[in-house]
Amino acid sequence: MSFRTIIPFGPQHPVFPEPIQLKLAVEDEKVVEAIPGLGYVHRGLEKGAELNDYVKNIYLAERVCGICSFIHSWTYCSCIETLLQVEVPPRAEFLRLVFSELSRVHSHLLWLGLYADAFGFESLFMQCWRVRERSLDMQEAGGGGRVILSTCTIGGMRKDLDEDMRRAFIKEVAEIRRDFQQIMTPFFEDYSIKKRTVGIGVLTKEDAQSLGAVGPVLRASGVAGDTRLLGYGPYREVDFEPVVEAGGDCHSRGKVRVREVLRALDLITQALERLPEGEIKTNFRGKLNGEVFQRMEQPRGEMLYYVKAGSNRSLDRFRIRTPTFANIPPLLKMLPGCDLADVPVIVLSIDPCISCAER
Amino acid sequence: MQMLATVLNNLFKRPVTREYPYRYREPFRSSKGRLVLDMRECIMCTACEKRCPAGAFEIKRKEGLFKFDPYSCVVCGACVEACPKKCLDVDSDWRKPVGEMRTEIWHIEPPAKVKSPAGAETP
Numbered sequence: 001m002s003f004r005t006i007i008p009f010g011p012q013h014p015v016f017p018e019p020i021q022l023k024l025a026v027e028d029e030k031v032v033e034a035i036p037g038l039g040y041v042h043r044g045l046e047k048g049a050e051l052n053d054y055v056k057n058i059y060l061a062e063r064v065c066g067i068c069s070f071i072h073s074w075t076y077c078s079c080i081e082t083l084l085q086v087e088v089p090p091r092a093e094f095l096r097l098v099f100s101e102l103s104r105v106h107s108h109l110l111w112l113g114l115y116a117d118a119f120g121f122e123s124l125f126m127q128c129w130r131v132r133e134r135s136l137d138m139q140e141a142g143g144g145g146r147v148i149l150s151t152c153t154i155g156g157m158r159k160d161l162d163e164d165m166r167r168a169f170i171k172e173v174a175e176i177r178r179d180f181q182q183i184m185t186p187f188f189e190d191y192s193i194k195k196r197t198v199g200i201g202v203l204t205k206e207d208a209q210s211l212g213a214v215g216p217v218l219r220a221s222g223v224a225g226d227t228r229l230l231g232y233g234p235y236r237e238v239d240f241e242p243v244v245e246a247g248g249d250c251h252s253r254g255k256v257r258v259r260e261v262l263r264a265l266d267l268i269t270q271a272l273e274r275l276p277e278g279e280i281k282t283n284f285r286g287k288l289n290g291e292v293f294q295r296m297e298q299p300r301g302e303m304l305y306y307v308k309a310g311s312n313r314s315l316d317r318f319r320i321r322t323p324t325f326a327n328i329p330p331l332l333k334m335l336p337g338c339d340l341a342d343v344p345v346i347v348l349s350i351d352p353c354i355s356c357a358e359r
Numbered sequence: 360m361q362m363l364a365t366v367l368n369n370l371f372k373r374p375v376t377r378e379y380p381y382r383y384r385e386p387f388r389s390s391k392g393r394l395v396l397d398m399r400e401c402i403m404c405t406a407c408e409k410r411c412p413a414g415a416f417e418i419k420r421k422e423g424l425f426k427f428d429p430y431s432c433v434v435c436g437a438c439v440e441a442c443p444k445k446c447l448d449v450d451s452d453w454r455k456p457v458g459e460m461r462t463e464i465w466h467i468e469p470p471a472k473v474k475s476p477a478g479a480e481t482p
Contacts (some may be wrong), residue, residue, distance in 0.1 A: 052412075058412075130375050137387075141388075144390055145390075150433075182368075185361040
C-alpha cells in the first residue's frame with residue numbers, strides 16, 4: 001500500500017536558477033500531481049512601464065528577461081512603430097534579425113548546458129558554455145553589451161555593422177557552427193543521455209495543442225508552430241523552416257533546441273549576406289494612438305505584447321505574456337506518472353524563465 | 360567516443376578561461392563600458408536628465424548643480440545622443456571595482472539663457 005506525501009520542490013533548488021515552487025504529490029517514488037506556486041520574483045514591470053515615458057520603456061522592456069532581452073526590445077519597438085505608423089528601414093530589420101537570432105543561439109546553448117548539468121554531464125555543460133561565450137562576444141562587438149544591448153530603438157537600430165564587422169560576423173558564425181557540431185552528437189546519440197531523457201515527460205501532440213504549449217515544447221511534440229512563420233520583420237525574406245521533432249519527450253525537446261541553434265546560425269548567415277544598404281533609423285514624431293497586439297518568437301516560444309496608448313507620452317496598459325507562462329500547464333501535464341528523480345530534467349526541459357513569467 | 364575530438368582538443372589547446380584579474384581581456388571597440396563626462400562645454404540644458412531611463416542625473420540649473428550617479432547609470436547611451444554639446448561619451452572600458460560608491464558632483468556657472476533641447480522625439 002502506498003501513502004501520498006507532498007514534497008515541496010523549490011523555490012530554492014539546485015536545478016532552478018530562479019524561484020518557482022512545485023508541490024509534488026508523490027506515492028512512493030511516483031509523482032501523481034504537481035501544484036505550481038508562482039509569485040516569488042514579481043517586479044511590477046508592467047505597472048512601472050505605464051508610469052514611464054514610452055521611449056524610456058524600451059530599456060525597461062529589455063530588462064524583462066536577462067537572456068532574450070533583445071527580442072523584448074524589438075517587440076516593444078515594433079508595437080510603438082505600429083502605433084506611430086513608422087516605417088523601419090530594411091537594413092535595420094535585417095540587423096534586428098541578426099541580433100535576435102544571436103540571442104536565440106546563446107539562450108539555447110545556455111539551456112543545453114544547464115540541461116546537461118541537470119542529468120549530471122558536467123563536461124558537456126562546460127563545452128556548451130564555451131561555445132556560447134563566442135556568441136556573447138559577437139553581441140558585445142556588434143551591440144556593445146553581452147546581453148543587454150540597448151541597440152533597438154523606435155524606428156530602427158542605434159548601431160550599424162560596418163563592412164569589416166559584417167565579414168567578421170560571417171566568419172565567426174561559421175566557427176561557432178564548427179565548434180558546436182563537434183559537441184552536439186551526445187545530445188542525439190549518447191547512451192546515458194538517452195537513458196535519462198527518452199520517454200520521460202511525454203507530451204502528446206493533442207495535449208500540446210490543447211494546453212497551449214509554445215516554442216520548442218510545442219515543436220518537440222510534432223507541431224510545426226512557430227511565430228516566425230507569420231513573416232514579421234525580415235523573416236518573410238529569408239529561407240526559414242521550423243524545426244520539428246515527433247517524440248514529445250525530454251530527448252526530443254533537447255534535439256529541437258540543438259537543431260534550432262544550427263537553424264539560427266544559418267539565418268544569421270543569410271541575413272548578413274543579404275544585408276541591404278541604406279539607413280538604419282527613421283526619425284519619428286507624433287502622438288501614440290490606439291492599441292496593438294504583437295507576437296514574436298523568443299527562444300522559449302511565442303511571446304505576446306499588448307500596448308494601449310495613453311495620453312501625454314505614457315501608456316494606458318502594457319501587458320506581456322511570456323512563453324514560460326504558456327508552458328506551465330503543459331509542464332503540469334508532463335509531471336504526473338514520472339519518477340521523482342526525473343522531475344528536475346522534466347522541469348528544465350520547458351526552459352523555465354521565472355523572472356520573465358512574473359515580470 | 361563522441362567527445363573524443365573535444366577531449367583531445369582540450370588537452371592540447373591553451374585554456375579558454377583567463378586568470379582574471381591578473382590577465383585582463385581588452386574590451387571591444389564598441390563595448391559600452393562606462394559613461395565619461397567632460398563638463399567644460401556643459402550648458403545645463405537638462406537634455407540628459409530628461410532622456411535618462413535610470414534617473415542617474417540630477418541637475419539644478421538655478422544653483423548650478425550637476426549630479427551624476429555612475430552606479431545608477433545603465434550605460435544605454437540615450438544621454439550621449441541627446442547632448443547638444445557632445446559633453447558625454449561612452450567609454451569601452453569597464454568601470455573598475457571601488458570600495459565606496461560616490462555620486463559625482465559638479466558646480467557649474469549656468470549660462471544666462473539656455474535653449475531647450477532639440478525638439479525631435481527620437482531617443
